[in-house]
Amino acid sequence: MRFFYIETYGCQMNKADSNAIINELLENDYIQVDDYNNADIIIINTCSVRITAENRIWGRLGFYKNQKKKKNIVIVIVGCMAQRLGNDFFKFNDTVDIVIGTYQKDNIANILRNYGHDKKIAYIEEKQIKFSNSFPDRDNSKKAFVTISHGCNNFCSYCIVPYVRGREISRSSNEIINDINNLAAKGVIQVTLLGQNVNSYGSENNDISFNELLKRISRETDIKWIKFLSSHPKDFNDDLIEVVAEEGKVANWIHLALQSGSNNVLKKMNRKYTIESFMEKVEKLKRYIPKINLTTDIIVGFPGETENDYLDTYNSLKQIRFDDAYMYKYNIRENTFAQNNYIDDIPEEEKTDRLTQIIDLQRSITRENKINRINDQFEVISECFSKKSENEILGLTKEDLMIIYNGDNSCFLSINKIKAVRLEGNTLYGEKI
Ligand code: SF4
Numbered sequence: 047m048r049f050f051y052i053e054t055y056g057c058q059m060n061k062a063d064s065n066a067i068i069n070e071l072l073e074n075d076y077i078q079v080d081d082y083n084n085a086d087i088i089i090i091n092t093c094s095v096r097i098t099a100e101n102r103i104w105g106r107l108g109f110y111k112n113q114k115k116k117k118n119i120v121i122v123i124v125g126c127m128a129q130r131l132g133n134d135f136f137k138f139n140d141t142v143d144i145v146i147g148t149y150q151k152d153n154i155a156n157i158l159r160n161y162g163h164d165k166k167i168a169y170i171e172e173k174q175i176k177f178s179n180s181f182p183d184r185d186n187s188k189k190a191f192v193t194i195s196h197g198c199n200n201f202c203s204y205c206i207v208p209y210v211r212g213r214e215i216s217r218s219s220n221e222i223i224n225d226i227n228n229l230a231a232k233g234v235i236q237v238t239l240l241g242q243n244v245n246s247y248g249s250e251n252n253d254i255s256f257n258e259l260l261k262r263i264s265r266e267t268d269i270k271w272i273k274f275l276s277s278h279p280k281d282f283n284d285d286l287i288e289v290v291a292e293e294g295k296v297a298n299w300i301h302l303a304l305q306s307g308s309n310n311v312l313k314k315m316n317r318k319y320t321i322e323s324f325m326e327k328v329e330k331l332k333r334y335i336p337k338i339n340l341t342t343d344i345i346v347g348f349p350g351e352t353e354n355d356y357l358d359t360y361n362s363l364k365q366i367r368f369d370d371a372y373m374y375k376y377n378i379r380e381n382t383f384a385q386n387n388y389i390d391d392i393p394e395e396e397k398t399d400r401l402t403q404i405i406d407l408q409r410s411i412t413r414e415n416k417i418n419r420i421n422d423q424f425e426v427i428s429e430c431f432s433k434k435s436e437n438e439i440l441g442l443t444k445e446d447l448m449i450i451y452n453g454d455n456s457c458f459l460s461i462n463k464i465k466a467v468r469l470e471g472n473t474l475y476g477e478k479i
Pocket residue numbers: 198199200201202205206207208242243278
């Protein structure tokens with residue numbers, strides 16, 4: 047049993063976890079394959095944040111059940127769904143052989159080595175989190191994810207994350223600096239610092255604050271671009287806005303999850319900020335960084351969300367004019383405060399209507415904001431050739447915007463300077479300067 051295939055669902059944190067799993071296995075002489083037909087171990091890194099994400103996994107397991115009939119393969123489930131269900135996974139699905147929770151993923155090579163084919167087994171015991179060193183992204187070696195904290199203390203009432211990833215633990219700042227220096231030495235240009243709430247980094251272990259961490263990374267490493275995910279509005283302070291504005295290496299991209307524009311709903315969500323305080327931060331961000339790329343998350347149809355609450359969200363989007371947004375309908379997650387205390391009373395049709403309306407609104411704002419970027423100049427790293435042509439390159443700007451431009455293999459060597467010249471559909475097109 048040597049050849050493994052991994053598929054990853056969910057957030058960037060899961061991508062980073064998959065990278066760590068891949069490297070742990072490679073270091074232990076396992077071989078990664080790009081085609082599941084050539085694997086004898088299939089690893090699925092799962093997400094529990096939305097019911098739709100879990101349903102996809104059940105669908106994939108149906109697919110692998112058929113594969114298993116053709117070939118002797120071991121199916122391993124890791125990630126949040128593994129932690130949430132543990133041994134119950136085997137009750138719901140007989141295709142899975144091994145379940146490895148969020149605390150045990152660094153043990154995967156050992157677990158596989160000791161696995162006897164005759165039994166099904168779950169490893170979900172909580173233990174001290176070990177932060178792994180980071181590696182260049184397999185799809186683009188100029189980028190890397192760097193996990194700076196694990197877990198979350200916020201208990202937003204709809205969210206399952208604190209139950210499957212535990213309380214927040216921050217990685218030592220010195221370890222992070224060393225990790226990033228090693229990445230820079232390998233040619234990485236961009237790091238994305240990851241945590242469920244990066245802004246509260248260091249608060250539980252008396253290490254430096256997140257703002258100080260950004261400054262140290264800027265000044266003590268050779269990395270060129272620093273991005274971070276996710277920020278929580280209650281901990282996103284004014285000083286951080288100044289750090290982002292003043293530290294040249296910190297990208298002008300902020301993902302700040304609003305979730306709702308109604309104070310009633312924000313309170314029930316346990317978000318601990320008001321729409322007014324959120325607006326103040328946005329106003330300051332735009333004043334200090336006029337070209338900021340500001341993105342967000344929105345949930346509609348939260349229990350008890352009235353038409354007026356929903357309109358508050360709609361009007362907030364109109365007023366703030368985010369550059370982009372991830373928008374969802376509320377769905378119940380097991381054992382959360384919202385499930386135990388609120389009735390999921392907004393009819394599905396109404397949720398869909400509200401979602402459709404905000405998606406339409408945000409699409410037009412996203413487009414208008416992109417039109418306003420025509421003639422702007424960007425630093426860009428090349429991601430891949432565009433699907434349409436081998437002479438066109440899909441790149442990522444320092445502000446985390448996608449842009450297409452003419453180029454060849456040489457563009458992949460370093461940072462390109464690109465001027466945006468037009469918008470086609472929702473895609474920015476540029477030219478090399
Ligand atoms: S901040 Fe809230 S939404 Fe984000 S992971 Fe923590 S509990 Fe979930």
